[in-house]
Amino acid sequence: MSTVVETAPDRGFRYVVREQTPLSAASALLGAGALGVLVVGTIGVLTSFGWTPSQQLAEGITSGAQGAVLLVAAALGLAGVALGAWIYRRLPTKPSREGAVAGVVLGAQALVLVGLYWWFRSGNVDVFARNFFEFAILEEFATHFLRAAGNTIILALSGEAIGIAIGLVLSMFALSSRAVVRAPARLYINFFRGTPLLWQLSFFFFGIALGLRINLSAYQVAILVLGLNAGAYSAEIFRAGIQSIERGQFEAARSLGMGYFKAMRLVILPQAVRRVIPPFTNEFVILIKDTSLVAFLGLTFQQQELMSAGREIFQQTFNATGFVATAAGYLVVTLPMIRVVTWLERRMRSGLTGIGA
Amino acid sequence: MSSDGVLVRLEDVQKWFGDLHVLRDVNLAVHPREVLVVIGPSGSGKSTLLRTINLLEEPTEGRVFFEGLELTDVRCDLNAARTQIGMVFQSFNLFPHKTALGNITLALRNVLGLSKEHARARALELLRQVGLEGKADAYPGHLSGGQQQRVAIARALALRPKLMLFDEVTSALDPELIKEVLDVMRALATEFHMTMVVVTHEMGFAREVGDRVIFMDHGRIVEEGPPGQLFEHPQNERTVKFLGQVL
Numbered sequence: 127m128s129t130v131v132e133t134a135p136d137r138g139f140r141y142v143v144r145e146q147t148p149l150s151a152a153s154a155l156l157g158a159g160a161l162g163v164l165v166v167g168t169i170g171v172l173t174s175f176g177w178t179p180s181q182q183l184a185e186g187i188t189s190g191a192q193g194a195v196l197l198v199a200a201a202l203g204l205a206g207v208a209l210g211a212w213i214y215r216r217l218p219t220k221p222s223r224e225g226a227v228a229g230v231v232l233g234a235q236a237l238v239l240v241g242l243y244w245w246f247r248s249g250n251v252d253v254f255a256r257n258f259f260e261f262a263i264l265e266e267f268a269t270h271f272l273r274a275a276g277n278t279i280i281l282a283l284s285g286e287a288i289g290i291a292i293g294l295v296l297s298m299f300a301l302s303s304r305a306v307v308r309a310p311a312r313l314y315i316n317f318f319r320g321t322p323l324l325w326q327l328s329f330f331f332f333g334i335a336l337g338l339r340i341n342l343s344a345y346q347v348a349i350l351v352l353g354l355n356a357g358a359y360s361a362e363i364f365r366a367g368i369q370s371i372e373r374g375q376f377e378a379a380r381s382l383g384m385g386y387f388k389a390m391r392l393v394i395l396p397q398a399v400r401r402v403i404p405p406f407t408n409e410f411v412i413l414i415k416d417t418s419l420v421a422f423l424g425l426t427f428q429q430q431e432l433m434s435a436g437r438e439i440f441q442q443t444f445n446a447t448g449f450v451a452t453a454a455g456y457l458v459v460t461l462p463m464i465r466v467v468t469w470l471e472r473r474m475r476s477g478l479t480g481i482g483a
Numbered sequence: 484m485s486s487d488g489v490l491v492r493l494e495d496v497q498k499w500f501g502d503l504h505v506l507r508d509v510n511l512a513v514h515p516r517e518v519l520v521v522i523g524p525s526g527s528g529k530s531t532l533l534r535t536i537n538l539l540e541e542p543t544e545g546r547v548f549f550e551g552l553e554l555t556d557v558r559c560d561l562n563a564a565r566t567q568i569g570m571v572f573q574s575f576n577l578f579p580h581k582t583a584l585g586n587i588t589l590a591l592r593n594v595l596g597l598s599k600e601h602a603r604a605r606a607l608e609l610l611r612q613v614g615l616e617g618k619a620d621a622y623p624g625h626l627s628g629g630q631q632q633r634v635a636i637a638r639a640l641a642l643r644p645k646l647m648l649f650d651e652v653t654s655a656l657d658p659e660l661i662k663e664v665l666d667v668m669r670a671l672a673t674e675f676h677m678t679m680v681v682v683t684h685e686m687g688f689a690r691e692v693g694d695r696v697i698f699m700d701h702g703r704i705v706e707e708g709p710p711g712q713l714f715e716h717p718q719n720e721r722t723v724k725f726l727g728q729v730l
């Protein structure tokens with residue numbers, strides 16, 4: 127077992143607020159105010175000019191009002207940094223010093239953002255906004271885009287489901303004491319981990335499905351190949367998880383009259399599955415993003431996932447705003463998935479003691 | 484029961500781990516209702532001997548019989564035989580994802596095929612016998628070492644075995660927790676006349692509860708006899724030396 131990392135005791139927001147001195151509170155407020163003015167002020171200015179069409183947006187970005195917002199934010203941020211740095215050593219308690227630190231850090235963040243924004247708006251904002259922020263063109267593609275997000279989720283989930291099934295079986299084979307059972311599993315795993323997914327997609331679609339005239343759509347081949355590929359990675363994750371369970375668990379199960387598979391199913395796998403959730407989440411998020419490679423196969427309009435949809439919009443409009451929306455779409459899909467798995471992990475840990483449990 | 488009235492018989496057992504010869508020419512018979520204590524220095528092969536009895540370790544040579552049935556025969560149904568042989572480990576090996584009750588009912592449900600209610604009733608009865616009726620719903624991680632080991636004993640007993648194997652079951656426990664586990668084992672021997680093979684360093688327990696003691700060294704059974712005789716008048720010089728160190 128590793129050692130517990132000591133963290134500062136979290137004594138609650140109210141306590142921290144009560145412990146502030148007037149100056150430390152002022153520093154924290156200046157820093158927070160700088161960021162607040164920057165964000166709220168910018169949104170306000172841009173909204174008043176209008177987010178669409180892009181000329182309006184560009185006008186808002188380059189407007190004097192936006193410049194004023196930036197200057198105010200910079201002034202507040204600078205004040206927060208200066209005050210916090212100046213009073214830090216004179217503060218008597220840890221929480222009040224935390225207040226000063228917050229002022230410095232928030233103020234510095236505001237300054238960095240103001241600097242970047244200033245540099246951005248001194249360039250050719252008109253052209254940039256026209257290419258990347260022409261949100262009006264998204265309207266027409268809204269339903270298409272939603273369907274694409276759905277397709278991304280379907281591809282990822284069904285790929286993962288196939289991958290889990292294959293991975294479970296393969297990991298058992300890979301753990302066998304018999305070389306004749308182990309060898310084919312290793313061959314499979316090493317092949318699918320050792321060749322690019324893009325090659326696998328192309329080979330199975332252009333080579334096998336089209337070449338041999340097997341009646342499978344690009345979408346179906348994509349699910350299959352994503353599953354085959356995820357199976358190899360899942361197998362390794364499962365194998366590591368199973369191997370991390372102490373031998374005594376298996377021996378205890380066997381001594382109670384359980385056969386190999388019963389011991390695996392009732393004792394080893396339930397523990398292993400809990401342990402592999404974090405690497406599994408990681409693998410799943412990678413799989414979600416890997417669905418973008420499917421765009422390469424040329425999906426029908428109805429089947430398009432987020433990446434193909436972005437490309438579709440670009441090809442139809444010669445405007446890159448679709449790609450901006452695609453990035454947002456991936457985040458909207460991956461972040462909730464991560465939350466769900468985190469929640470699942472916490473639930474499954476009930477009863478197990480250990481660090482963080 | 485086999486015709487000769489012997490519960491366990493080891494015949495000319497040899498065990499190698501690679502080049503390491505861990506069990507040498509081991510011949511052993513365990514009789515019903517007998518408490519056999521195994522002592523010896525670390526690495527002498529005591530655990531291996533015990534694990535050979537339920538074939539957690541397969542002997543390299545020789546044969547193992549349980550109730551006249553040859554366990555070393557590849558055609559033998561080992562899983563069925565193992566339900567008759569309970570084993571308790573030094574490191575407890577409770578299933579951490581199951582409660583105390585769940586640890587006990589797991590094999591009752593999935594190996595013996597008892598109904599849920601029946602398994603639960605039997606498990607609760609056993610928890611009561613080891614003094615843990617209040618801990619049925621506790622997970623192993625929330626039990627003390629002594630409590631965990633008593634759950635492990637209850638788990639093994641739940642299958643109603645004819646033989647119990649104990650491998651240094653108190654070695655991982657704090658001194659004040661050792662007694663509660665030894666008390667359970669003592670009751671098992673004196674009240675229930677369970678046949679037991681006990682590997683232990685608790686010489687007091689061996690003397691008090693054991694019917695017979697065997698001393699192992701370098702994979703060989705060097706000496707055996709009733710505890711009074713073996714502890715008071717050891718014949719072999721290695722036994723004398725070992726007892727001089729531990730007593």
Ligand SMILES: Nc1ncnc2c1ncn2[C@@H]1O[C@H](COP(=O)(O)OP(=O)(O)OP(=O)(O)O)[C@@H](O)[C@H]1O
Pocket residue numbers: 500503505523524525526527528529530531532
């Ligand atoms: N799975 C294994 N692989 C290789 N060597 C092993 C294995 N199990 C045990 N051994 C070796 O066999 C020898 C006997 O081990 P065993 O555990 O039976 O000794 P022991 O008498 O129980 O010792 P202790 O009192 O320390 O528990 C030791 O040298 C040990 O290192």
Ligand SMILES: [Mg+2]
Pocket residue numbers: 529530531650651
């Ligand atoms: Mg041992």
